[in-house]
Amino acid sequence: MKYYKNFPLRLLSSFRIGGNADILALPETPEEVQDVMEKISRERIPWVVVGRGTNVLFSDEGFRGMVISTIRMRGTRREDGRVKALSGTSLSSLISENLRTGFGGIEELVGIPGTVGGAVWMNAGSFGVETGRFVKRVRGILDGEWREERPEFEYRKALLPSGFLIVEVEFEFHPRERKEMEEVLRECVKRRKRTQPLGEKSAGCVFRNPPGESAGKLIEDVGLKGFCMGDACVSAVHANFIVNRGNARAKDVLELVKLIKERVYEKKGILLEEEIRVIPEKVQA
Ligand SMILES: Cc1cc2nc3c(=O)[nH]c(=O)nc-3n(C[C@H](O)[C@H](O)[C@H](O)COP(=O)(O)OP(=O)(O)OC[C@H]3O[C@@H](n4cnc5c(N)ncnc54)[C@H](O)[C@@H]3O)c2cc1C
Numbered sequence: 001m002k003y004y005k006n007f008p009l010r011l012l013s014s015f016r017i018g019g020n021a022d023i024l025a026l027p028e029t030p031e032e033v034q035d036v037m038e039k040i041s042r043e044r045i046p047w048v049v050v051g052r053g054t055n056v057l058f059s060d061e062g063f064r065g066m067v068i069s070t071i072r073m074r075g076t077r078r079e080d081g082r083v084k085a086l087s088g089t090s091l092s093s094l095i096s097e098n099l100r101t102g103f104g105g106i107e108e109l110v111g112i113p114g115t116v117g118g119a120v121w122m123n124a125g126s127f128g129v130e131t132g133r134f135v136k137r138v139r140g141i142l143d144g145e146w147r148e149e150r151p152e153f154e155y156r157k158a159l160l161p162s163g164f165l166i167v168e169v170e171f172e173f174h175p176r177e178r179k180e181m182e183e184v185l186r187e188c189v190k191r192r193k194r195t196q197p198l199g200e201k202s203a204g205c206v207f208r209n210p211p212g213e214s215a216g217k218l219i220e221d222v223g224l225k226g227f228c229m230g231d232a233c234v235s236a237v238h239a240n241f242i243v244n245r246g247n248a249r250a251k252d253v254l255e256l257v258k259l260i261k262e263r264v265y266e267k268k269g270i271l272l273e274e275e276i277r278v279i280p281e282k283v284q285a
Contacts, residue, residue, distance in 0.1 A: 001025070001032045002072075009058040012050065012069055014113060016201045017250050018058025019281075021067040028072045030086070030167045033141065036068055037165065041144050044285045049165050051088060051115030055122055055203050060250045061281040068165070070117050081173040082136075087117030087166045091124070091131075094171075099185070104176030105134050107184040111192045112204075117166040122275075123153045127188055132158060137170040156208055156275055197237040201244040206257060207272040215272055216240035222263045229256040254278070 003025050009018030023045075027033045040047050046065030050056055053069070070088035077084045081103040085094055091112050098104055108129035112119065119131045120138060132153025139148050142164045152159045160166070192198065207215035219225065219239035226236045228245070230252035235241035242253055261272050 001027060001035055007067070009053075009062055009067065012067070013053040013056060013058055013203070014201060015053075015057060015203045015244050015248075015253070017060075017244060017248060017253065019060050019062030021063040021065075023066040025066055025068045026072045027068065027070070030073070033068070033070075033073065033165065033167055034146075036066075037141050037144055040066060046283045046285045048279055048283060049117075050279075051118035052090070052113060054112075054114045055118060055124075055275070056277045056279055057203060057250055057253055058279050059281040063279065064282050065285070070115055073167075081175065083171045083173065085116045085169050085171065087115060087120075087140075087169060089116045090114070091116060091119050095185075098173055099178065099181050102175055102178060103173035104181045105129070105173045106131065107176075107181050108188055110185050110188050111196075111198075116169050120151075120166055120169050121158055121160070123156050123158050125156070127191070134171045134173060135169060136172050138166050139168040139170075140164050140166040195238055197235040197241050197243055200235070200241075202235070202241045203276045205238075205240040206242050206274065206276050207240055207260075208275045210270050210272065213270065214240075218264050218268055218270060218272070219260055222260075222267045224260055224263060227256070227259075229253075229259070232256050234260070250278075 003023055006020045007024035009021050010016045025036045027036055049068045051070050073086045073088035075086045091109055091114055095110055108127040112124050120135055123130050123132045137148055137150055142161055209215050216239040224234050225239045227234045231246040231248035232252035233243055233245050235243045242256055265271050
């Protein structure tokens with residue numbers, strides 16, 4: 001089991017932002033996750049779990065305690081369309097495996113850069129398809145105990161108890177023609193390339209879309225497309241993305257978030273809500 005001291009969290013974040021974590025744990029198996037959780041509970045260590053860090057903003061001060069990342073815990077077991085995936089498996093490898101085996105459903109999620117655990121926790125979605133629709137069961141650890149849940153899902157959210165660490169997800173996919181899947185994959189990749197700042201450092205969409213509205217359109221309408229605070233800029237390609245143009249700090253991103261919320265509220269009467277997860281320096285043990 002690998003622990004790293006004073007680990008620079010920017011290396012674990014697609015924003016490339018964040019100070020050092022006291023400890024980073026990279027479990028490779030469910031048993032190792034259990035060992036980590038036992039250590040945490042024995043030593044009363046504050047903790048947080050992440051996958052690939054593609055939807056989080058770490059603090060400039062880092063994290064006092066242990067950050068657990070599941071990225072080394074990968075693998076799937078398949079029985080036709082029933083797939084059990086360890087939570088660190090990348091969504092993209094799951095999609096590729098589905099294509100090979102002829103079972104589909106989540107092709108529209110191609111290009112979402114996270115893990116299975118992150119996609120379930122966030123109920124990641126795109127082009128009208130959401131992860132939660134295919135989830136039958138999740139297995140994980142809550143308060144030191146193994147638990148199985150059949151969660152309900154809302155827009156960008158799994159209704160799982162806070163503190164639940166997802167270890168394995170059981171999906172159910174359906175047979176789909178390979179040609180049809182390839183066509184969907186091609187089309188979605190094309191649309192993503194056209195509409196998102198893919199080569200840049202970001203954490204995807206910063207705000208949830210308010211009912212019936214597009215957060216990106218609202219931000220554009222209030223004239224903030226391209227606006228920067230330090231190196232943190234509202235993307236000129238998609239205004240719901242904030243991109244790190246070099247050495248942006250979490251502080252810059254948070255100030256920009258605050259300004260966007262104020263401006264959209266003032267001019268449109270709509271209070272935007274963050275979709276990205278802001279991880280503070282300190283949490284309760
Ligand atoms: C270029 C780009 C494009 C994107 N496009 C989309 C998109 O189209 N649609 C979309 O929905 N999102 C999109 N995202 C956001 C992000 O990729 C997704 O939310 C993804 O599912 C997050 O996965 P992750 O492994 O990186 O999770 P992280 O960012 O590491 O974590 C996200 C949240 O999930 C929790 N979490 C992660 N793993 C676990 C676990 N094992 N157990 C319990 N909780 C866990 C974390 O605590 C955190 O609260 C995009 C991001 C980028 C950078």
